[in-house]
Amino acid sequence: GWGLHTWTGAKEPTDWAKPLMPVRKDAYGVTFEVPLIDGATSLSYILHKGDEKDLPSDQSLDLATYGHEVWMLGGKPGYLLPQTGGGAAPDLSKAEAQWIDANTVVWKVKTTDATSQQLVYAKKGGISVVDGALSDEGQWLRLQQGELSDAQKAKFPHLKDYPAFTVDPRDRDRVRESLRGQLIATQRAANGALLAATGVQTAGILDDLYGKKAASAELGPVFRKSKPTLSVWAPTARTVSLELDGRTVPMKRDDRTGVWSVTGKKSWQGKPYRYAVTIxxxxxxxxxxxxxxxxxxxxxxxxxxxxxxxxxT
Structure with a gap:
């Protein structure tokens, strides 16, 4: 089978006839582990099976650039990086991606020609990371590599040097829907393996989608002909209901503004109330x-x- 011939950087350089063999095999392929000398900055290697080489030339892994763990595709030069930001594992409790407007996501993640990025969402949540993979694939919004405009850099100067991505036009009709549940940014290898995952900050897109429209909405209790209409801005809520006088009354969402409202009777005057917001x-x-x-x-x-x-009044 295939083995790994190593020399510069390896603690125990191998003989061509006795290469390192994989330590394990799973659905994604085989894994080689190479002990390094102290202070190693690179590892020279050739993946081969007898005299058949995976790539025609000698290979050298720059440890400072790529780290101590890389993924490779057979017969293709370059690496797929399984981790980002210097080696942080997928962590959904953090929110390192930022969705700054309707079509733009900024995320400090290293990309290659063999990686893809996407937003994954689930209306009811329930997605976690289990053994390095998502427990559920959810629904996807595909992301395309892009760059920030001068106007975006001026508005978000702290993000000006970060990689930017745009939502695929084919998926933009589901943007509003994706904001009302669990939302994750993911990066995957060409074979579908999860390389990185994080939560998403959404303040920018909420302002872009709803800010101006909601600014003119009448919120709180508003009376017309002595009948109250109660309204609250909750664009990311799954449901909002009104609890008043021992009853629960469903409220209706305005998809344009993200405002939930209900109109009541004159008898509501003076009654205590609160909202039940599911989010x-x-x-x-x-x-x-x-x-x-x-x-x-x-x-x-x-x-x-x-x-x-x-x-x-």
Missing amino acids: WAPTVQKLVTNKVTDPYSTALTADSARSLVVDL
Whole structure:
């Protein structure tokens, strides 16, 4: 079978006739482990089977550039990097990718011609990393390699030197949907293996998609002909309902603004209320339902536990 002939950098250089053999094999291929000399900066090697070489020329792995773990595809030069940012494993509790506007994602991840990037989302969550792979593939928004415009660099100067990606035009009709559940940025090798994964910061895209439209919305309790309409901005929520006078009333979402609203009866005047907001919570990695007062309320109960339907006009 295939073996690894090593010399410069190897703690125990091999004889051509007795190369290192794989230490294990899995669905992605075989794994070689090479002990290095102290202070090694490179490793010279040839992958071969008898006198048949995987690549025609001698190979040298620059450890400072590529690190101490690389993935290779048979018969192809170059490396697939299984880790990013100097070796951090996939970690969904962090949010290292930033979705800065409707079509642009910035993520400090090293790319090659053999890697692909995508946003993965799940409406109800439930995706985790198990043995180096996602527990569920979710739904994908494909990302294409791009670059930040001068205007974007001026708006986000701290990101100006980071790699940028654009959402594939074929997937842009699902952007709003993807923001209302678990959202992950992933990088994969050509064979589909997960190389990197992280959460996604979405403040930029939420402002871009909804900010101007929601700015003109009337939030909190608004009365017309003595009938109240209660509205709250919650663009990433899965559901929002109103808890009032011992009842739970569903609210309707305006997809243009991200505002949830419900219109009630005159009898709602003076009643205590709060919202039940079901939303993905990255800190606990699951959907949660928060019971909250109205951030735009005009009055609160004495214990501040609920808002009051009050017309101050």
